[in-house]
Amino acid sequence: MEQQKRYGHFDDQHREYVITDPQTPWPWINYLGNEDFFSLISNTAGGYSFYKDAKFRRITRYRYNNVPMDNGGRYFYIKDGDSVWNPGWKPCKTPLDFYECRHGMSYTRITGRKNGVEASVLFFVPLKKWAEVQKLTLKNESNEVKTLKLFSFEEWCLWNAATDMENFQRNFSTGEVEIEGSTIYHKTEYRERRNHYAFYHVNAEIQGFDTDRETFVGLYNEFADPQAVMEGKPRNSHAHGWSPIASHYIEITLQPGESKDFVFLLGYIENEQDEKFSAPQVINKQKAHALIAELDTTEKVDKAFAELCEYWDALLNIYKVKTGNDKLDRMVNIWNQYQCMVTFNFSRSASFFESGVGRGMGFRDSNQDLVGFVHQIPPRARQRIIDIASTQFPDGGCYHQYQPLTKRGNNDIGGGFNDDPCWLIFGTVAYIKETGDFSILDEMVPFDNQPGSEVTLFEHLKISMDHVIKNLGPHMLPLIGRADWNDCLNLNCFSWDPNESFQTTENVSEGTKAESLMIAGLFVVTGKDYVALCQKLSEYSDNSEYSDEAARMQQAVDAMIEAVKKHGWDGEWYLRAYDFYGRKIGSNECEEAKIFIESQGWCTMAEIGAEEGMVAKSLDSCKKYLECEHGMVLNNPAFTKYIYEYGEISSYPEGYKENAGIFCHNNPWVIIGECIAGRGNDAWSHYAKILPSYVEEKYQTLHKVEPYVNCQMVAGKDAYKPGEGKNSWLTGTAAWMWYTVSEFILGIKPDYDGIRIDPCLPETATDYTVQRKFREADYTITIHPNGSQKGVKTITLDGKPISGTVIPYSAGKHTVEVTM
Numbered sequence: 039m040e041q042q043k044r045y046g047h048f049d050d051q052h053r054e055y056v057i058t059d060p061q062t063p064w065p066w067i068n069y070l071g072n073e074d075f076f077s078l079i080s081n082t083a084g085g086y087s088f089y090k091d092a093k094f095r096r097i098t099r100y101r102y103n104n105v106p107m108d109n110g111g112r113y114f115y116i117k118d119g120d121s122v123w124n125p126g127w128k129p130c131k132t133p134l135d136f137y138e139c140r141h142g143m144s145y146t147r148i149t150g151r152k153n154g155v156e157a158s159v160l161f162f163v164p165l166k167k168w169a170e171v172q173k174l175t176l177k178n179e180s181n182e183v184k185t186l187k188l189f190s191f192e193e194w195c196l197w198n199a200a201t202d203m204e205n206f207q208r209n210f211s212t213g214e215v216e217i218e219g220s221t222i223y224h225k226t227e228y229r230e231r232r233n234h235y236a237f238y239h240v241n242a243e244i245q246g247f248d249t250d251r252e253t254f255v256g257l258y259n260e261f262a263d264p265q266a267v268m269e270g271k272p273r274n275s276h277a278h279g280w281s282p283i284a285s286h287y288i289e290i291t292l293q294p295g296e297s298k299d300f301v302f303l304l305g306y307i308e309n310e311q312d313e314k315f316s317a318p319q320v321i322n323k324q325k326a327h328a329l330i331a332e333l334d335t336t337e338k339v340d341k342a343f344a345e346l347c348e349y350w351d352a353l354l355n356i357y358k359v360k361t362g363n364d365k366l367d368r369m370v371n372i373w374n375q376y377q378c379m380v381t382f383n384f385s386r387s388a389s390f391f392e393s394g395v396g397r398g399m400g401f402r403d404s405n406q407d408l409v410g411f412v413h414q415i416p417p418r419a420r421q422r423i424i425d426i427a428s429t430q431f432p433d434g435g436c437y438h439q440y441q442p443l444t445k446r447g448n449n450d451i452g453g454g455f456n457d458d459p460c461w462l463i464f465g466t467v468a469y470i471k472e473t474g475d476f477s478i479l480d481e482m483v484p485f486d487n488q489p490g491s492e493v494t495l496f497e498h499l500k501i502s503m504d505h506v507i508k509n510l511g512p513h514m515l516p517l518i519g520r521a522d523w524n525d526c527l528n529l530n531c532f533s534w535d536p537n538e539s540f541q542t543t544e545n546v547s548e549g550t551k552a553e554s555l556m557i558a559g560l561f562v563v564t565g566k567d568y569v570a571l572c573q574k575l576s577e578y579s580d581n582s583e584y585s586d587e588a589a590r591m592q593q594a595v596d597a598m599i600e601a602v603k604k605h606g607w608d609g610e611w612y613l614r615a616y617d618f619y620g621r622k623i624g625s626n627e628c629e630e631a632k633i634f635i636e637s638q639g640w641c642t643m644a645e646i647g648a649e650e651g652m653v654a655k656s657l658d659s660c661k662k663y664l665e666c667e668h669g670m671v672l673n674n675p676a677f678t679k680y681i682y683e684y685g686e687i688s689s690y691p692e693g694y695k696e697n698a699g700i701f702c703h704n705n706p707w708v709i710i711g712e713c714i715a716g717r718g719n720d721a722w723s724h725y726a727k728i729l730p731s732y733v734e735e736k737y738q739t740l741h742k743v744e745p746y747v748n749c750q751m752v753a754g755k756d757a758y759k760p761g762e763g764k765n766s767w768l769t770g771t772a773a774w775m776w777y778t779v780s781e782f783i784l785g786i787k788p789d790y791d792g793i794r795i796d797p798c799l800p801e802t803a804t805d806y807t808v809q810r811k812f813r814e815a816d817y818t819i820t821i822h823p824n825g826s827q828k829g830v831k832t833i834t835l836d837g838k839p840i841s842g843t844v845i846p847y848s849a850g851k852h853t854v855e856v857t858m
């Protein structure tokens with residue numbers, strides 16, 4: 039096997055991943071910002087910033103799929119005599135005497151040392167501020183006086199990241215800037231319809247600047263050798279059109295041992311329409327001045343940074359486990375929760391695999407992300423649910439995606455993904471169980487954002503369930519529509535034209551018989567949740583309408599269970615679907631792709647046919663046919679040819695993506711199935727295979743992408759390089775891994791009336807403690823597994839035995855002891 043080099047390691051005490059070699063196998067990135075203003079930053083300071091929406095309000099420019107990869111970012115050039123270097127190694131790539139990048143919770147610190155000078159930059163977005171701080175500390179560690187020339191660099195994006203990269207006949211004439219003291223303002227299109235601008239400031243006097251890219255870099259030079267830097271002479275250029283940038287030039291003298299801080303600030307401002315200008319053509323800079331004044335000293339910045347750290351302390355104090363297994367504890371306590379916050383913020387929009395241009399917030403994606411995040415800031419989850427539900431159509435169907443800036447459904451992709459409605463129930467139930475806030479169900483929520491169309495959120499949930507019931511196929515199983523969770527199983531697409539999108543082409547849908555077993559399982563799981571919710575509502579409100587509704591939906595759930603048992607079982611596993619012609623997909627009868635993971639996951643979670651042995655057989659089949667060294671593949675055997683009536687799924691080469699890749703997102707479904715069935719050893723072994731900290735230890739080179747977070751897909755056993763990861767960060771895997779470990783493995787489940795304790799563990803598990811804040815309560819829960827995989831024997835609450843497995847909710851501090 040290929041030698042597995044190490045590029046970094048975890049530092050749990052600081053909640054950081056420490057990268058010690060800049061030449062990672064792929065850029066290893068981090069996210070800055072928690073609300074409104076966001077940045078992506080790689081371990082060499084590459085990346086970009088935006089306000090709310092990575093497509094419509096891009097602040098700095100980025101080039102995708104570049105050569106070299108990850109070119110462009112916020113760069114500091116240090117010219118020390120003839121040597122020019124960057125603290126993050128790139129873009130000059132001058133060999134450094136020392137390099138380190140520490141990715142922490144919403145901050146990144148990059149340190150480089152060269153010839154006795156240390157440059158350390160702390161990057162973060164202060165809470166509630168629309169700005170990225172870059173605090174650069176330069177230190178002379180040599181015995182001589184150092185005279186340095188410092189150049190900063192940012193490249194402005196002309197706001198709309200899509201047109202910025204394509205419409206040059208316009209763009210090259212629109213760019214405008216202003217320079218005032220040590221601040222460079224970017225104001226392209228401000229004179230007409232925009233009421234916003236950006237700025238790049240440093241809290242020091244500058245001895246020069248540049249704002250025109252070609253003048254600074256030189257047409258035949260690169261970021262690695264900008265002419266102004268190489269010659270040590272800024273041009274004081276003023277951009278008109280072409281490509282505006284912002285670069286400060288500062289001359290610095292450092293005595294031996296001396297160190298100096300410089301606070302650079304990349305900010306974003308919006309003005310009222312009638313307050314846009316302070317003089318003709320001159321932008322009103324009042325708000326910029328105010329923002330700068332809040333962050334113009336080391337002390338102010340350090341305070342803002344301390345606040346950010348406290349914010350994360352508080353968030354990560356809500357659920358904390360101590361098992362004694364560092365690899366598990368660090369994922370549960372730090373990185374998995376962190377990734378959940380990031381996916382909640384960005385959905386699938388902006389990463390180093392998602393350009394930020396193509397996709398907004400996914401309907402199903404965002405509902406799933408909620409489950410990983412709701413315990414942290416419930417009010418934001420509440421708002422998200424309402425935003426999502428507002429994009430639903432009156433018939434219960436929904437826009438598949440919406441834009442975060444406008445919150446409107448995305449017409450390019452439209453609707454017709456028939457699993458989408460069920461996810462609204464999944465997200466809402468998780469919110470209510472966490473918070474006890476049933477009032478969200480009374481919120482008035484529009485359809486398709488149309489004022490006047492509002493009904494209660496509860497009504498939205500009801501029509502979501504009805505959407506499934508009203509769209510059943512010949513086997514009384516849910517019609518799949520354009521696709522279900524598997525966006526690539528396009529059973530009504532029928533395309534031979536490479537210019538057609540698999541996602542939006544529906545060449546035939548009239549008369550379709552294509553049905554989904556995945557939606558069937560999802561409907562049963564969320565249907566049971568919906569029924570339980572109605573029962574709670576009837577219990578609390580004494581309103582018989584809710585109990586009638588519970589009974590109505592229970593019938594539909596029962597009917598679905600029967601339909602799956604009758605038409606969805608293949609003998610050893612659940613079928614995946616019926617195609618347009620009513621033929622089986624994911625059956626032993628099929629030539630390829632005889633078994634799929636999604637229906638095994640959802641139907642085992644739904645416990646369909648458990649008594650008849652279907653659940654156990656299905657789980658065994660996953661082990662037998664889907665499992666490999668790096669996790670469970672999505673289908674087996676992989677498709678080796680394109681199947682016209684299946685769509686995108688069979689377009690991928692074997693072992694990648696939806697064609698037998700290890701789609702990490704759905705491994706947890708089977709793991710939860712294992713947990714519900716009480717098979718703790720199997721659940722754990724599946725879980726550990728895709729747990730980043732275990733992969734980190736073994737496979738840094740092979741895995742390629744960041745070892746501190748999950749990726750969407752790891753190449754499966756049929757791929758050229760099994761075990762290679764892709765599409766890191768923005769994936770439902772984050773929330774599902776969290777849901778799996780926090781609720782099903784460690785067994786701490788929020789419920790309407792309290793916390794349910796129901797762990798499912800490997801036999802080798804030893805005693806562990808979970809610290810869980812829940813509403814106004816704070817529980818210290820110690821579990822004594824005693825070698826058992828499942829089944830709680832006794833629980834004491836504050837020393838007194840309780841019956842059942844739910845710790846009844848009451849505010850205050852409590853101690854819970856559980857024996858299994």
Ligand code: BGC
Pocket residue numbers: 525526541686695696
């Ligand atoms: C990908 C899917 C993705 C879909 C929508 C497909 O090409 O394989 O994972 O959900 O596009 O963007």
Ligand code: NOJ
Pocket residue numbers: 386400402403522523524525526696
């Ligand atoms: C990625 C998408 O974001 C998600 O919604 C989808 O379910 C999976 N791909 C599987 O196709």
